[in-house]
Amino acid sequence: GNSVTQMEGPVTLSEEAFLTINCTYTATGYPSLFWYVQYPGEGLQLLLKATKADDKGSNKGFEATYRKETTSFHLEKGSVQVSDSAVYFCALSDQTGANSKLTFGKGITLSVRP
């Protein structure tokens, strides 16, 4: 079956530090890959996505590249801000259209200190 593995957290960084959050997956076929973010008190929001190998998703300074050879989709940001403090979820969808469903990783809490 499908699965998503995220690195263990929580992660605490100082403002302007470099961020990497690891994500690897197991799936049949060619999944689409997603990063969702959940800010305190809010619902999950789509941060970025990539639909095929070597695609790079980017948004708000965050980037992740779909690496088929290593089955990974690591999230990076060059300089984090306090406002990036949130829970980050990696997810995959192994189908498109009406039958698509998401499989999530456990999520990781990021805290950024001023």
Place this chain on the structure above:
Amino acid sequence: GAVVSQHPSRVICKSGTSVKIECRSLDFQATTMFWYRQFPKKSLMLMATSNEGSKATYEQGVEKDKFLINHASLTLSTLTVTSAHPEDSSFYICSGRRQGTDTQYFGPGTRLTVL
């Protein structure tokens, strides 16, 4: 755009009672809605998928008679936890998706505590 709300945000009930949670898409038509359950320090677990006007499709291991899902309109889905027990205490999250797209928009979740 693409805002999903849930009501209530938290609820406490006695064991044996039923609780209804509403999920609304406020500014789009959600032809498909999903219900998830989240345990502490664990990933979101998909419970069921519902398409407007159709019966929900439940994931393996989820009791359909216990977790009743109704998706009567393009903007509203409800989850009713029947005869709730303490082990049903959890964080329940819904999401909606427009027809023809693969992006889900999530609600803020409902914290259910069964005493």
